[in-house]
Amino acid sequence: MTAPTRFPGIEGSCDMEAVDLKDRSTPSSVLPRGPGVVWFGISGFVNSTGTGFFHPFALLFFTELSGESLRSVGLVLTVTALAVLPGLFAVGRLVDRLGPRFVLTAAAALRAVAFAGFISLRGLVPLVVCGLLLALGDRAELAARPLMAIRLAPEGQRSQWLALTRVVFNAGIGAGALFASLFVVDTGSGFVILGAINAASFVLAALLYLGIPASKTTEAAFIRPISSPRAAPWRHVAYLRVAGANSLLLTAAFAMETALPVFILRELAMPPWIVGALFAVNTVLLALLQLPMSRVLDRFRPPLVLALGGMSYVALYVAALLAGGVPQGAQIALMVGGMALYTLGELAVSQASLVMLTSLPPHGEQGAYLAFNQLFAGGAAAIAPLLVTAFLADWPAGLWWALAGVSVVAAILSLSRREEPRVSKEGRSHEPLGSA
Template sequence: MPTAPTTTRVPGARPFLAGMFVDALGNGLYVPLTLLFIREVTGLPMTTVGLGVTMAALVGLAANPVAGALIDRFDARGVLIGTYVLRALGFAAYPLVDGFAALVAVAAVVAVGDRAYYPASGSYLSVLAHGAARDRLYALMATARNVAFGLGGLLSAGAMSLAGATGFVLIALVNAASFVVATGCLVLSGRHAGAPPAEPRREGYRRVLADRPFVGLVAAEQAFTLAHMILPVALPVYAVAVLGAPAWLLGVLYTLNTVLVAAGQLPVRRWQRGARRTHAMALGGAVLIVACGLYGVAALLPPGPPRVWGLVAATLVFTLGELLHTTPSWAIAAATAPAALRGRYLAIHQQTWAVAAVVAPAGFSALLGTAPPLLWTTLGVSLGCACLAVLRLSRRLPAEAVAAPGA
């Protein structure tokens, strides 16, 4: 079996990965304490901050499709640079915010940059590498981002402990600077694709939505992305408020997940190399279903150490499911898309994350408030349907998307 090309043979890969690392390092400074960060750096009440961030997130929903059209009209590299510039300006402006309108404006700029980043980065990576090399580059990007995100969290804690309230302003400025550095790395990666060929206006998103196998893939992906929201959204409420676990456990579980994702991405990708991407995704879904079951079973364990260890075991299984799903999901979406419409295809694929970010907080809270087993049952059933759908789609999606050439 031929060996997948290494990223050292992919022109522009090293500066691209360096930019991803610096970007994630900056994000790690503020993402774990987003609302607190914004409250402290602006001085606004928490209720005002929460409403402003929600409104900004709704604005960000429109960024994915707009970014997709811009990628196809111009090129992914230019749009990706634009997302860095927007976020650099946004974080540099946070310390100047003094009211609700200014908060919504600045947070919306950041949200637009955040949401547009994902289709742009995926599209540019698809230009840099092809086939099995693309899968490897996706895995390396995920590894670099997870390592940097974890380091950013540690630096954030250090900044707050050393500088107190001033530390939040320092975090804002350092994060803005990180996006400037990431832009420089992207410029060094070189221009590896010009503008795609012009195409009739009637194609665009109408053609994407007419691709029924791809739309089916996106529908299945929505179940996976909702499951990925377990750790950041569902688990804090479930573990502490429902099961009475100690609050410090959340930090342990988050760190455990981050470290294992960073360490396991490449080994899992190598293990998956001979498998169909659809089958690899379905296996990841099956493992996530087991994780949902284990989270539910944790409620039946005695309070104290048994329940804590039950949550740890469930999180380990959840992390494995995450690892199995992530790289094949990105790769199959990129390989399904025609080159001239890749931006739009990946924008629709990434919109599942935007929808999950809006739906999960209210939906998960409602299910946990009604009856906690409902959450795990709902997620398990939706994942089961998604796995079956992905397996059926393996015969309808392009052959080169289902199995990477040379893998």
């Protein structure tokens, strides 16, 4: 599938006739270019480092500092994560009217306030209130970050800038988790220090976002008049297909991350270091290959890339199923090989989904669409733990069969072909969104 591919709503990024294939082989063609690229990368890295620093110790952090039970903390986290989802419609409007830089800055500030509250206030009510602020900040940041990338990217560079968002995110998460594992002390005072560092990291990220240089394609050029029609992403069938397929694969990814350590230690009786090694393989490959793979994947149609990437997840599920009846050396080889193929699929899925989710929306309404997509992502994050616990309790091997089925359904959904709305040079659809 190397024929010229044009995808509605994104000029240049998927037009393979406009790309010099010779230029693909040069290192400079892999790296994103343009004003603000370094500043954008640094701000994203600082932001994700704060998230990674906190993530491995989240449950211990909340239970220790709130004084609530683990069961209560888990319930609060689930409820707050779901409760903020309706508010994402307003977040989308803010992104379109005030720009993604404003929303990124506000999201970082919200999370800084949340962590300040976690370390200074105890009890259930502060946990709920600060949990809502944290969940809203997290979802708002995920909605605004890819839009900031495509608005900063010069012509023909959107794919690389979208890949850059994933590179700095994965690198920051990995670095933050590593630093936390080395320096965090499992005591009340230790978690207070963790929370204070996290709050400071988000304050720094907010300041860095403010320093990102404006360009003709950033804020003012995209802000829609208040009187302009509202977007209706729930009527855009093509967008719903992509968001649905992506949310299924997100559910599978969240479930894998949650279930794999338990399955390896309890069902396969493998040593604990295997868990760390597998996730190290995942992190290193994500950091090293995201940018070069983004250029390779530009040669193919995004729906095909999404479908094949999701099907690559099945390699890890098959490895987990086969590893139960073989010697430990073969177990390790199976799991490492399965994780490597899974990670290549993850690279493909993240790139193709970002390209489509940012290119299908009409001009000036990307924020509303990306915020709408976070409803799907939030649902995936909420469903995954329930799916994992249900299967691990009664039929551990059945989880991998179920996740394989999820990948197949996502592939079918992403490859479903229906007429896309025609998009003018200004990015406005000539047909009703519901006609897609």
